[in-house]
Amino acid sequence: MATPVSPLAVALPDLPPLAGVRLAAAAAGIRYQGRTDVVMIELAPSTTVAGVFTSNKCPGAPIDWCRTALKGGKARGVVINAGNANVFTGKAGEQACVATAQAAAKLLDCPAKQVFLASTGVIGEVLPHQKLVAALPGLQKKLDDGAWEDAARGIMTTDTFPKGATRTAQIGETTVRISGIAKGSGMIAPDMATMLCFIFTDAKLPADAMQTMLRKGTDRSFNCTTVDSDTSTSDTVLLFATGQAKHPRIPSGDGNNARNRMLKDFARALDEVLLDLALQVIRDGEGAQKLVRIDVSGAVTAKSAKRVAMAVANSPLVKTAIAGEDANWGRIVMAVGKAGEPADRDKLSVGVGGTWMARDGGVVPGYDETPVVAHMKGKEVEIAIDLGLGRGKATAWTCDLTHGYIDINGSYRS
């Protein structure tokens, strides 16, 4: 990869072995040369699974496959490839999924529907699944509980650094671990960024409990982040619980208070892993030079606050101003107003880096730009917006919009 590493990159944390998970990566030559591009993950027989997927109405074939497979609630394996997204490939796309899952299932001795699939890369080209299938036996032989970094690197497209996170949580007296890897949103010409995220825990969890926690957690992490407002056809977050940890049984059935209490610390740790990975993706956003956090308070509801925060996070004019290190609160006011949510110009306050700049419908009297200018020169920018209407709060994250974004996305396919 010739692209320089993002200035916002963080080091991959140590991801220790997690009981019931073995991983391997290989170079199958799907599109890239001289690097790994296929990852296989084996999961213990008792593994349960939850997943959330892109809201794009034209999803890739692997998304369709996973949505169906998820109904079974069980997982024995995952096969992921980089370089070809298997999107808009018609019948051939479906067939590639079936062939890959069947081949992996045979090696893992499980039904095909317990193999989960994800692909990222070019759109509209038929996935050469023969190469993928041919790589599987070699991958199986290499499976190792220490190959987390290999897996994190094998799913990268034009990501400039591998992404991982790990936390521990208490369930009763037992400590369980949650580890995850993710890729995105570097670009591979000519495609949109795809975000893939795979999270594993040794806890033993009913699929419905996982699905509830995962949905909530992604709403507060990945779904609060944006690089460029374009929603990939392949976004995937999968959570696997291998059930290898010894802790009190978690009952099935939602709305169970005892269960919620038992899983409170687990949900906290899961949220942390999801947010950690989501922010790593934003740190690797195309052309990103600054990580931007937008805190909205005083909205009529939390939902309204989130919409306002995302409108600011998606505003090209706010993002180019941040790239230019310009604390342009006029553009922030504009973006708040265009969100379509309840807002009153004369009750609105806008601040950057802890300094309020605009309040009560005008600039703060005696506003001194000095600390704000200093804050804008840093790698992390914090914007605060108080709508002054209610108690709704939300936070969104994005990156700035730079020439790098145009360079990456405006070049002709070669």
Add this chain to the structure above:
Amino acid sequence: MATPVSPLAVALPDLPPLAGVRLAAAAAGIRYQGRTDVVMIELAPSTTVAGVFTSNKCPGAPIDWCRTALKGGKARGVVINAGNANVFTGKAGEQACVATAQAAAKLLDCPAKQVFLASTGVIGEVLPHQKLVAALPGLQKKLDDGAWEDAARGIMTTDTFPKGATRTAQIGETTVRISGIAKGSGMIAPDMATMLCFIFTDAKLPADAMQTMLRKGTDRSFNCTTVDSDTSTSDTVLLFATGQAKHPRIPSGDGNNARNRMLKDFARALDEVLLDLALQVIRDGEGAQKLVRIDVSGAVTAKSAKRVAMAVANSPLVKTAIAGEDANWGRIVMAVGKAGEPADRDKLSVGVGGTWMARDGGVVPGYDETPVVAHMKGKEVEIAIDLGLGRGKATAWTCDLTHGYIDINGSYRS
């Protein structure tokens, strides 16, 4: 202005005198030096008015003023300034509007509420309305029915060319004229683009009929265009009818078939003027190198088609691909899917410049990229999307997303 003229610029058409309209421009030094920045327009006493304004929830003080003034349905004058948007200026903003309108009303011998106001430029700085008021007597003395180009130039901010359009229409046996000027969406650091449009006709029209036609016409023109998805706090389209033409009386009251028939040709010409001006604004979009037209057909409804067209028009990944002259239909599929409207991957067709590239969930067999590559090199790019679901149709227009956009919007305020 150091900015080079847009490669998509068109020449200002000859705008002949229009009975009941006199115009003048002057240099009041509001922000710019060495150019005109204030425009005054005098309208005949019987003039009726209609208007549509920004949907932004944090509008500028002149928008509030116009919304109130519009309730009277009558107009005698318009005062427009460039260089300061009078947005987020609190009580001072309101006072600037009142003072300006009162001063103009005194000169024009009319109630202040018959003076319409528009401002474009920097946000959050108090408008030095004393300069504006001081310029009005001189402007009044210069009023001239031939000063259309002066007016079109006087409202520019970082527009690279003046914008105007004119058409004639028949009402009964009488020929009436519709002429308009517009500005946008060049940027003035550090503000968002503002689109202002003023249209005049010598027809004699009830305000309610004008409002209906204007709303419909803007929905099909300005509201189908986008440069960067950011909605200004100051967008304004005003239509004035001076009533100087001699034609059969147009009755008041909506839903009147006889009236609709009488105004059919007028509505056609008005739509043409609105679309002509809207496309001139897109041609002057920040950094624009290509004008892009997106035709969506086969949607379940016209509304759904418009949402899909706008999702494609607002997609940074589609727009950067066009800047790179890349007919990247994968990104178009992505943008269709993210619109959230009914879409079926397997029924979708995508074409560029008259060549279908993708159809039935995959690339068209034997697809030859040659004519598409040639089309992408031109200044005008046409994208066709057939959803294959129903009979809903819509068209949207945008420009490409280039380094010029980042240059214009990412530079620090100086």
